[in-house]
Amino acid sequence: MNVEDIPLLGGVFRYGVRDRVFAVLMVLGPILIVCNDIVGRNPVTLGLGVVYVVSLPCYVLYKALSEDERKWRR
Amino acid sequence: MSWTGPRSGTLGTIARDLGRMLQALSVMMFVSIVVSVVWGEFYAIPALLVSGSLPLGIGWLLARRYESAADPGKLHGMMIAASGWLLIAVFGALPFVFLAWTAALDPQFVPAAVRTATLAAFQNPLNAVFESMSGFSGTGLTMSVHENLLPATLQWWRSLIQWVGGVGVIVLTTAILARPGSGSLTLYESEARSEKIHPSIVNTVRTIWWIFTLFTFVSIVLLWIAGMPMWDAINHAMTGLATGGFSVTDHSIATYHSAVIDFALLPVMILGSIAFPIHFLILQGDIENLYTDLQTRWVFGFFGLGTLALTGSLYAAHLYAPGSLPASVFESFRYAAFQFVSAASCTGFQTAGSLGQRWPVGAQLIVSVGMIVGAAAGSTVGGIKLIRALTLVKGTAFRIQGVFYPETAVRRFRLNGRTLSDMETSREFEEAAIISFLWVVFLAAGIAVLLATINMGHYTLENVIFEVASAQGNVGLSTGITGPGMPTVTKATLIFNMWIGRLEIIPVLVLLRALLNRGGLYR
Numbered sequence: 001m002n003v004e005d006i007p008l009l010g011g012v013f014r015y016g017v018r019d020r021v022f023a024v025l026m027v028l029g030p031i032l033i034v035c036n037d038i039v040g041r042n043p044v045t046l047g048l049g050v051v052y053v054v055s056l057p058c059y060v061l062y063k064a065l066s067e068d069e070r071k072w073r074r
Numbered sequence: 075m076s077w078t079g080p081r082s083g084t085l086g087t088i089a090r091d092l093g094r095m096l097q098a099l100s101v102m103m104f105v106s107i108v109v110s111v112v113w114g115e116f117y118a119i120p121a122l123l124v125s126g127s128l129p130l131g132i133g134w135l136l137a138r139r140y141e142s143a144a145d146p147g148k149l150h151g152m153m154i155a156a157s158g159w160l161l162i163a164v165f166g167a168l169p170f171v172f173l174a175w176t177a178a179l180d181p182q183f184v185p186a187a188v189r190t191a192t193l194a195a196f197q198n199p200l201n202a203v204f205e206s207m208s209g210f211s212g213t214g215l216t217m218s219v220h221e222n223l224l225p226a227t228l229q230w231w232r233s234l235i236q237w238v239g240g241v242g243v244i245v246l247t248t249a250i251l252a253r254p255g256s257g258s259l260t261l262y263e264s265e266a267r268s269e270k271i272h273p274s275i276v277n278t279v280r281t282i283w284w285i286f287t288l289f290t291f292v293s294i295v296l297l298w299i300a301g302m303p304m305w306d307a308i309n310h311a312m313t314g315l316a317t318g319g320f321s322v323t324d325h326s327i328a329t330y331h332s333a334v335i336d337f338a339l340l341p342v343m344i345l346g347s348i349a350f351p352i353h354f355l356i357l358q359g360d361i362e363n364l365y366t367d368l369q370t371r372w373v374f375g376f377f378g379l380g381t382l383a384l385t386g387s388l389y390a391a392h393l394y395a396p397g398s399l400p401a402s403v404f405e406s407f408r409y410a411a412f413q414f415v416s417a418a419s420c421t422g423f424q425t426a427g428s429l430g431q432r433w434p435v436g437a438q439l440i441v442s443v444g445m446i447v448g449a450a451a452g453s454t455v456g457g458i459k460l461i462r463a464l465t466l467v468k469g470t471a472f473r474i475q476g477v478f479y480p481e482t483a484v485r486r487f488r489l490n491g492r493t494l495s496d497m498e499t500s501r502e503f504e505e506a507a508i509i510s511f512l513w514v515v516f517l518a519a520g521i522a523v524l525l526a527t528i529n530m531g532h533y534t535l536e537n538v539i540f541e542v543a544s545a546q547g548n549v550g551l552s553t554g555i556t557g558p559g560m561p562t563v564t565k566a567t568l569i570f571n572m573w574i575g576r577l578e579i580i581p582v583l584v585l586l587r588a589l590l591n592r593g594g595l596y597r
Contacts (some may be wrong), residue, residue: 006272
């Protein structure tokens with residue numbers, strides 16, 4: 001079964017910037033927020049939070065570099 | 075153009091779309107019941123149910139009765155935007171009013187800790203409409219004396235209306251009740267927006283909401299990492315990204331006394347200051363738009379220059395850590411960066427010891443310039459917008475330089491990488507000049523009313539100018555004038571300033587002209 005066939009979740013993958021990594025970040029966001037609130041502030045939840053936040057700019061940078069390389073090869 | 079006839083004509087088109095906006099508002103109210111349940115505030119549920127049922131019922135009736143009305147044209151679009159934002163602010167005030175009256179009429183149903191003077195202030199419907207208009211317009215001026223004493227349901231409602239208002243009520247309605255066709259584009263443009271990400275306007279607004287939601291989740295986690303409790307992080311991320319500025323604490327961001335939180339909020343406010351199409355392109359990997367797009371480049375340039383000027387002004391005034399040079403420079407920079415970005419992004423968050431009587435007049439002036447100019451068009455900010463300020467400056471220079479060229483010389487005006495024809499140049503320059511002129515006219519009118527209605531024994535002229543500019547620029551920084559004790563006329567004036575500021579004046583003037591024309595008061 002395709003992720004895009006799942007109701008509600010499918011919309012996250014179908015709309016927006018149509019990039020699976022961003023869609024995964026979108027889905028993980030509320031889950032992480034609720035979990036971190038329930039578990040509380042500890043090294044693990046803080047670490048997960050940092051990874052979540054940092055992955056957005058890092059992936060944007062990765063995409064930009066890949067795009068540059070593709071343009072350069074052309 | 076006909077005003078009559080339920081299925082055609084201006085009234086039908088306007089009523090149908092206002093009905094749809096009211097339906098979208100009711101969805102927001104019903105969704106907020108989840109917050110009441112999670113926080114155990116069951117006394118708030120009846121207030122939300124009644125508040126949501128009214129716009130749902132009226133909206134359903136209007137949308138159904140005028141279902142087959144024509145698609146809106148440009149004039150309809152402006153009138154719908156102007157009347158819609160006012161109507162949404164009025165209906166958005168209902169949760170405040172009903173919850174305040176629930177506490178007053180049935181004290182046993184509501185815990186004593188919630189029955190405060192802060193909540194009681196919303197028994198006055200005008201205070202509630204002020205709060206609602208301030209929320210939806212992304213201003214952040216508040217009638218709540220102690221925000222931390224409000225029930226979590228109302229704290230959430232304030233954040234939610236700013237979050238939605240930041241992107242736009244019509245954008246929300248288009249996303250939820252999508253009607254493909256030219257009508258949606260007209261409405262979208264009348265809400266002070268013009269940029270399209272996709273050829274379809276419905277896909278454009280869905281993408282805008284998608285990006286906005288993703289950034290909200292990331293901002294929440296960022297603020298939580300910086301040290302905010304999760305509830306505070308959720309609310310401040312929503313209002314910070316929407317550049318609204320409502321807070322759930324008593325002293326805005328000053329409550330935390332944390333440089334880490336101050337610096338964590340900077341990227342959140344900056345994200346809200348960049349146009350959505352640029353966000354879209356950056357997320358697609360076209361990161362060079364950060365410096366190739368004129369507006370975005372100037373957002374960073376303007377924020378940087380303003381911060382430097384403000385840091386210099388604060389350092390020269392020896393306000394922070396005067397004994398130690400490095401600490402003084404750092405603290406001056408910290409408050410300057412936060413406060414200038416907060417002002418220019420039209421957010422309105424305040425940090426410890428900022429503004430008020432302590433800051434030198436020069437520093438207050440720099441902040442005022444920031445909040446009048448604003449940041450990028452197509453983002454969530456208010457103010458005149460950087461692109462218009464740039465058009466005015468470049469256009470004026472272009473006209474003056476033209477005098478030194480022979481009449482036969484062919485000159486081209488360049489803006490944001492585009493070479494404009496004479497007609498395009500005139501149109502861009504004219505639009506920027508008209509909006510800036512009207513902005514100053516209504517600012518002056520607001521100042522005149524405040525000078526006549528408030529007790530000037532407590533406030534200076536600079537305070538009044540600052541407060542009205544803050545309301546009209548949808549900023550929310552306050553010198554202390556705004557509060558539930560303000561005279562009624564002052565409240566109504568600031569509501570009007572917030573309303574016209576959010577819609578960039580012209581749609582409101584079009585609506586007023588149409589109403590006066592219909593009433594036979596203007597020909």
